[in-house]
Amino acid sequence: MRMEDSEELREALVNLRRELDILRIETTHANLLLSALDALLGANDDDDDPFKGVFAALMPVFEYEHAIVLIERGDGCEALECVASNHEALIGSAWPTDRLLQKALSGRILSTVAGSGTDTWPSGFDPEISCDQPALYFPLAVRGSRGAVILLRRLGQSGFDRSHVALARKFSLLASHAFAARQASLTQAESHRLKDLARKLEASQEALRFRANHDQLTGLPNRAYVGEIVDQMIGRKQWGEQLALAFIDLDEFKRVNDVHGHAVGDRLLQEIARRVKAEIRRNDVFGRISGDEFVIVLDPVGGQSDVAQIVERILNSIRQPLSVEGTEIRPSASIGIAFYPEHGQDYETLRRRADLAMYQAKTSAKGSLSFFTRDLGQEVDDRLVLEQRVKEAVAAGEFRCALQQKINIRTGCVVGFEALARWVDAAGVVHSPGHFLPTASRLGLLDEISAQVMEDLLQNLPALDAGFGPTIRYSINVSPAQTTSVPFMQKLLRRLSESGRAGRFILELTEESFAATGLFQTHVLPALRNAGVAISIDDFGSGYSSLAKLAELTVDELKLDRSLVSSIHRRPRNQIVLRAVESLGAALNMSIVAEGIETDEENRYLLEQTCIAIGQGFLHHRPQLLADLLGR
């Protein structure tokens, strides 16, 4: 799944991080509690000091300098006695029960900040202790008497925080039980109970470890754990041995989520996990590394053909239709494969390369598999070079406007032009949008390119008017992201208005833009209407084609997607769709434009079998740069 909405991604990451932090903290706490409990229960005879082990167990998390265990003396004395400490000189010292100790004795756990006002601590020890040291107090009940533990950090060290307080709360309870049991010489029943407690803790620690390493939805190893396992597998490899890493990405998964909801999406992921598990071998590793991305590590493997065989089997299994809550879904996945050691020496490199191969598969044919090759690596390098060149081209203002005629196919008259972007590099080479637009879009440079193309067109408008007349209308393409960007649209509108010819422009928006039109409808559309700018839906029939949206929006023009027009004369089903769209357009008072007319047969069909008047395509006119069009 490619999360388009970065807010959603950010939130998912924060939640994941929070959950992982909680798991990590809980696991650490469970470990610490187990060790401390072991130390208390494991000290067998009276000579053993159980606290030595406890102090050692607490140290890694609490990072204290001194630990002090104080117990009520029970002889009517107000002061507490230090019965254990890693600062041996303190043992036996008397501690007045001040306000903070009183709170700890009554069950409170507290961390100090400066200004506690405590100044009754015993003194004269080497090294000296100070009540200004950051401290954590917690209760330690011993059968029949109350006690407290004080952990002290060094002066200047940061104080104890909320997570320390939470851990101290757990430790306080367990240690009180364990300490009480020891004092009572460990009756069998108590010993049994404590051991039972320790077993439960171990089980919960195991469960926590599983949760930390596995994806909760599918039960598969998660990203971090897969990486760990694969690196271990690689570490065990001998010279000449190889393994294969297959990167699986479900096709159109986002659409499943959007259309059918997350519950159906989750159910699909679980089913895919089940199917793939059934196809792989016992020693292979299968994990889910994010949304709809899975990884399989095939080990051992022979050559490419062995791997291809297994992966084809997996693809076939994934392709089986699935029914979820009455909805039939036909899943498919694209898979990329990289080999150790040929394509990478570690998990991260192998994953990245298999990911690249997966993109290759997805681009050439969704639902297929592709192996990583050195050429593919080269493609990535090429992409980086292209990115740099596009950035430089934007900075140098190398983007120009090309115009393609929209003509009345019944009269042959030019009725308008569609403005298209072309990159004319320093060497005079003209690059088509297919070459640079995906890169520019990824780099966030579309707005700047649109501005350059627009400027080129506006500056040449007087000459165009002179050549083609003042009634010709110009269509401008606006991307979905631009449509929903109020500042972009406002800027565009302002520029059109400044030209004094706003009413001569048609904005071509894709159906995708209309899927999320909140801001557009409230902030932009009214202003466009006021200025006289017309709206066209571009590539109609290739996207959502929501009739509800069509009814909701007041649109002036529908441009039929070229896939509908292509070979229309010999595709009866497309002919039916075309007729339906035509009558829809007539009913909603929208002009219909047929795009992508490339052959005489297509043109003839439109002329003879439809009422469509406006057409556009290579048959009638190939886009020309303005200078060429104006004969300069």
Added chain:
Amino acid sequence: MVQLRSHVAAGDVTADVLSELSAALETAPIEPDFLCVFYGCMHDDEAIWAFVRDRFPDAAILGGTSCGGVMSENGLGGEHSIGLLLVEDPDGDYGTAAVRLQGNAADCAERALHDALEAAGCAGELPELIWIYQAPGQEEAVIDGLRRVVGDRCPIIGGSSADNEVAGDWSQLGPEGLMRDGLVVGVLFSSGGIGFAFQGGYEPSGASGVVTRVGFDAAGESGIVTKAWGRQIISIDGEPAAEVYNRWLGGVLGEKMTAGSNILTDTTMFPVGVDVGKIEGITHYLLIHPDRVLEDGVLSTFAAVEEGTRLFSMRGNKSNLVERAGKVATAAISMLPGGSSSLAGGLVIYCAGCMLAVGNEMPNVSRAVSASFDGAPFLGCFTFGEQGAILGRNAHGNLMISAIAFGK
């Protein structure tokens, strides 16, 4: 056992509203240890203070004005509303203290925190959460002062008191009465645990630039704080800041680019943000709300910026701001030690700027929060600045939403 109740009443005459609240309090009396009171700025705040003082002499009191009134589990109260949130927690400790922010605001805040801890009977103890309400203007210094004592070991959550027109008609209400330029600090040691969250609902829109010069709008007596840190952004990437910002917005500020223009409402959907850290490579932002254009293209903001900081142009939309409130409440609840089943109720701070941007969809905001709190009592106020812990660090930002959830 922690119990919460919220009561909201509204009307033009303060005495009538207080009578109504008084009657409501009789219906399900609890003895609050901690009391929050927020109200629309047109109310007679002296009467409100007298009412809460007489009615709850033993409670730690904290409150102040809220832009456009308050919200609760029963919806929006309207701009003439007064809201009370009562927290009864016999096993917890709560204390509040107030100080006027005169002189060094950081010192004032530090002093007030110690006083609040003293009032709670917890001098020298790290509270579970610090809750602050203050006059707008010196929030960063206030946070600095509080952090001197607690660092980032406990969350500092709060808001800047707000009126309806940014006309200075705000007040803060503490244990000793009202202030117009003050800070109220509350320390919470809850016996049922506390969850909290602090988030914004905006995304970067692509453009960014480095702050190359800032100035300081002298507030109070402190004058210039440092050369490198302030609420007036003079230049971004060496160009007048307002021009750069207007360019990021596609020129929407138009004729408001003249000195002295208030751009608060124009920029609520398009604030700037600063990078506060990354999780898994994804940047998180603290938001800053530009409020005015000054002489020479200087951009005035509601939060301080440091020279050398990269500012990001941010973009919001209504539906995110509506949903975000509920999500923040849910995030706070999820932090409770006992999870959502232990929820007793909560407090919500929603930026007044977001409220203006959301406009007539505000009822959906209160509905979203109510749904997250699952009907449990809460009180929400609308502020001119929000404070909270973001990625583990206490900070002041704008256009943010905070929530705290009390466990039972």
